[in-house]
Amino acid sequence: MRKYWVLRRHQKRNLTWSGTSLFEEVTFNQRLKGETEVPLPAEEEQRSQIEAGRWREKGGGRTAAWSGEHSGLPARSEHRPRQPREEGGARDAVTALLSRLSQPLGTRRSEFLRLLMISVFLLGLGTVVFMFRSVEFSSPMPELPHSALADQMLKLLPEERLENLFTYDGIRLFPKNQCKCEATTWQESYNFQDAYGPSELPAVKARRQAEFEHFQRREGLPRPPPLLAQPNVPFGYPVHGVEVMPLHTVPIPGLQFEGPEAPIYEVTLTASLGTLNTLADTPDSVVQGRGQKQLTISTSDRKLLNFILQHLTYTSTVYLRHRVDVVSLESKSSVVKFPVTICYPVIPKLYDPGPERKLRDLVTIATKTFLRPHKFMTMLRSIREYYPDLIVIVADDSKEPLKINDEHVEYYTMPFGKGWFAGRNLAISQVTTKYVLWVDDDFLFNNNTKIEVLVDVLEKTELDVVGGSVLGNVFQFKLLLKKSQNGDCLHRRPGSFRPLDGFPRCVVTSGVVNFFLAHTERLQRVGFDPRLQRVAHSEFFIDGLGSLLVGSCPEVIIGHQARSPAADPELANLEKTYSAFRTNTRNQVRFKLALHYFKNHLQCST
Template identity: 50%
Template sequence: MQLKTYCLVFMIIVLEAFFISLILRPGIIESRILFTDEKKPTTPVDSHLKLKPLNKLKFLSPYGGDWTFGRNACSCRILNSDMFTYDKFNAGKDNLAIKKRRGLQYEQYKKRNESPAKKVIIAQPHSPLSYPTHGVEVKPLYSILIPGLAVHGMEGEKNTVKLTATQGVFNTIVETPDGVVHGSGEQELTIRSPSLAIINNILKHVTYTSKKYQIASTDLVSFQFEEYTAEFVILIRVPPMIRLFDPGPDNSIDSLVTIVTKTFIRYHKLRILISSIRKFYPKIMIIIADDSKVTEKIEGPYIQQYTMPFAKGWFAGRNLAISQVTTKYLLWVDEDFEFTQETKLEKLVEVLEKTNLDLVGAPVSQDVFAFKLWYEEGDDEGDCVFSQNGSFHPLDGFPGCVVTSIVVNFFLAKTEKVWSVGFDPRFARIAHTEFFIDGIGSLLVGYCTNVKVGHQKKGEKDKALNEVENKYAAFRRLDRNEFRSRLDMTYFKNRLKCYTRNRV
């Protein structure tokens, strides 16, 4: 009986070993998997994906062209009759010398304006570091506590934390044990302790001090703990001084808006404009810049007339006129416009008061004029500016208004913003787009169709007035050399290699 028992146990052990050997054999495992899960793929998935062709990525371009991501520079290949490239108009022997001068000026510009904040910072996965990602700011030569610094993880024998800066130094405002903090008052601060609680308590009290007086700069701070490293930006700047305009106790249109214009010999047009303004706004200030050869005195209350050297120019006159504005807003009008019942300045004021727009234009007569500007960074040859009819999108809360880039010469604007952009006085005869190109990145423009200004009829019955108009037209006309000079100025100043006057 005992022998039978031993034999039974032995047989059970042998059978168990046999079945285990079958299960552990690779071929059997594979057979069982294939048999029990027929839908499971038997070949590996290719992880290498092909990029879509450029013609299928046009939807990523804001103006329907090729998407610029992945290219090192913008392209001037969108050529049409209104595309201007520098080499097309300036192929003279001084071309290389001009490019060299412009390159040197651009290097100086970058030193003054480029910021480390443009660097793309990628957060590490599962990082034990806590740090500020945005909003840390300090005035030059001032000190701040750096918010949000902490480390998380397992305590070790020698936990080490390191902070590194280039524009400032670190300190702590708490007393620490000997040998824990190294580099106080320097650009690199190291904290070592086996206790994370002590390290985190110190990190809560770490200060950053700016050591250079700069009105606008940034410091890219490195924060390291063991093998983990993070970077964050500290903005160093002097906050811009606030400048407010007093609208007066009644907050009237007269205390909010000044009308500015420029005249050149067409006094008959100017007087019609002033007469039309006085029908609707009898006390609003009108400022006139005048570069006529023989000036005529414009009489009347609330009028300021400033004379200039003869034919000093269009943009020079604009600069003079806007420099004398003391109200919150200025309204630019041409001398041959005419106010009508539809010229409701209060509606334009409401737009600027209730939105973040800097400038809002409106139609002249029935002509709708609005263009978008697209700016793309380029290479050593320069950048690109493309223009396109229309607007970017509607202006929230104001039916009939849109956000755009260029409007006609009838616009209401924040005085201070126009001052900051200015009108380049080198553009003497014909210029308009150049002001809005200069304002790219700083001037937010809108356009509303519920306000209109009239345009005086062309052609005069009086022979003498016709002669004045003909003289004026001849003065505005650009010859080829003047046209080329205008393009050269735009090319050099705005560092462009091409731009369109009308549309992409």
Template identity: 45%
Template sequence: MQCFKAQSFKEQNNTGIRSSRVSVRGTFTAADSLIIADANNPLQYPTQGVEVRPTRTILIPGLSLNVKYKKGQHLVHLTATMGTFDTAVLVDGLQISGEGEMHISFVSDSLALLNRQLQFVTYTNTQFHPNTADVVQFKTTGFQAVFTIKIRHPPMPTFYNPGPKRDYNVSTLVTIATKTFLRYDKLQDLIDSIRKFYPTVTIVIADDTKDPKPVKGPYIEHYLMPFGKGWFPGRNLAVSQVTTKYVLWVDDDFIFTSNTKLEKMVDILERTTLDLVGGGVREVTGYTANYRHIITTDAGDEEGDCLHIRKGYHHVIEGFPNCVVADAVINFFMARTEKIRKVTFDPRLARVGHLAFFIDGLGTLHVGSCDDVIINHASKIKGMLPWGQSETDKAYSAFRYPSEKEEKVNEYDLYYLKNHFKCITSD
């Protein structure tokens, strides 16, 4: 057996201990808490919070029979489908049958002795599955109850070095990721603006230009892709190379300013359960966009469900008056690296895509948006005018905005083909 020791384990990570295991922030919820149902019928049992690792054994907490003034024998049965029962301690004065099997019975003339024995009932998972649950039936004469035992490996913690305690060390906590294609002039403007405020933050660049140019400099990682591979594949590549706790996504034509305070984004992610927090993007006109949306679904029939996308947000975050909870935010956000990798970006979206990521993350990502962290958007006016377009602008536009006749997979195709939505409404 190999044992590893990290001297700064407790200092570097906000962790708690429950049932002799590390409870990783963001993986433990109220649904994991142990709850014992007091006997509304004579049976007392755990309604949730019982968990066993695959092929391991646990004591089942909270089992009890509560009856008054009943003469004669007291009888209870336990039945499982993916494991067996046994007793850790034998109490005298009982008849037990089915030890080591999927069904076990206890009979006693003494209610006190029976309940004492029920404190030592064990469950052993015998049918391996990395993440499932066994449904256990608990019965006595005239009554029955059902509860579940989760069977799973515990979530694996991922720890990162947060740097010195005094302030957030953005260079240690955050990696900036972007995807580029042809626009090396805009990419260099982005890099120059980042270095003005964050000279040692690592920048990861995914590049699918046909004839790529070198992008060099300290703390820059430039990864080349097959020509025209696309938008979401580039996001996946960039995020796959991040080794910090957080990743900041930016477009290659964004510009950092004094209002692009990454420390504020880190602060809200450190102090809340949010997995992703967006900021604002200021256009050359002076308008700042946040792109906050609420996403809901309605159950449908065999032809599919319905997707509803509405502008707005759910509520303001307590303690952060400039921040709200939403389901989708703008294309400038910081996220927990571990969580964003669980959702991923669908590689079929090569040209256009944004909402598809948040729809895939619905139910997985806890999303927020803060309007006091702002990044600038480089002007597109010149590049959109025919007389102002360079050859690079024209080539970029041809790929970025394909013709209607060109076969392509867009977000709406995926909503139907992958997510099985038969209808979509939006405002």
């Protein structure tokens, strides 16, 4: 049975140092009767206290001596020398204890509670230190928390793996700021700038860049960045503007998940004309379906999910010229869709204006003549009066070819009566300058025929065509289209839409007179329908509606030759034949209507 040293509670006795001790040896059961426990001193301390001291009880009148036998401790050997320091230390401890016992009961209780709190604090502190040291020595590599593990996974695929993922026929088709042509042993490669000498290359680069920027401005390039929907449904995604070239790969911008918290996040993307992948380097258990039309992301970490989405890619797998793939993005009951446009960019067709940027390097004059040699020669002389070195290209479908003694004239003959628009096509097909000025063969240049003004307008605006006036006649007209299932309705009205920005005397319209300056490449792209052999003009602007931006500057004026009949009988006979070709027949009018109905998908016009 366990034994404790206890001090009995005496409410009416005073305790003094004497030969009588109040300590008794009690059992555990006696301790439960409300007796106050006193900490047991060390064994040697107890022996010194018992053998050296005597307890005296006042009021009883008797003295009792205690020895080791009463204490329950083994008797101290008398032959063992005492240690004076230990005896003195023990005596001091007993004295301190007795002084505390002599204090009032309330004071002793508060002192006891204070010691108890200090003991509990020290015990707790020791426990924490012990646990910390134990963890430090037993776990030199502690397990990382979940977020730290996710951070380690936020990395991209290595470069060599990207090379294999986005390569087609040996060519890496992944967007980068720069490209280079690296040929294999059985291929040839060409560096085009080597065609220029080192001294002229800087100037060529400057001109090339200026022309390219003008081309981009007219084409609306570069495209504005994709329009992104902010995450609230619960996805962020691109609403518009994602474009990819056929067989190429592009990153999909703006993908983000902002849905509610969940133990597992699962997101699925599906495409139809391409495949999906991610640049994030993650296990196959997290991203399933790499390089396929359906890709699924499954993870418990929200940060990792968004990292994967932010590095998602789309690869066009079918060679298509212009198509739109609709990609779906799903998570539980939430579904969003966004378009990916598959198309090639417009390849620039730039014209070098030369180091001095002379007008002759920018503009070519083109015309078509038929059975009016005297009219053409008069017009040519007026050109040479103001522009002696401009190239003039002539298409002629007369019976007899002209004899022209001018080194700056290119003369092309055609079968007789081949047609008005066929001659236009032939003439503009031979133009090699950036701009072409179209004139009729009976016009007259004068002081107000300022080609430079028209060039300045095209250089500083996005216009494709800008017209002048013929003796004040601007012949401006607007074309308004209304869509319909059975064919569209075309309405033609005189006038213009608005002033031209930067040129208050010029306007934006749909069609102009036969005197106009145009971008050669745009004119060639629309072309002139060779089936229109006789009277035709507005048909060209109808074909160009939607692809040509047309303006008019009436301040640039060209003259017109007199319409009086020629005095020379031979020339008068030619003019008579010309008039017969000039007039539309009933069949030709009917042919025009059928052409508009079928070719232009029109059902009517006003």
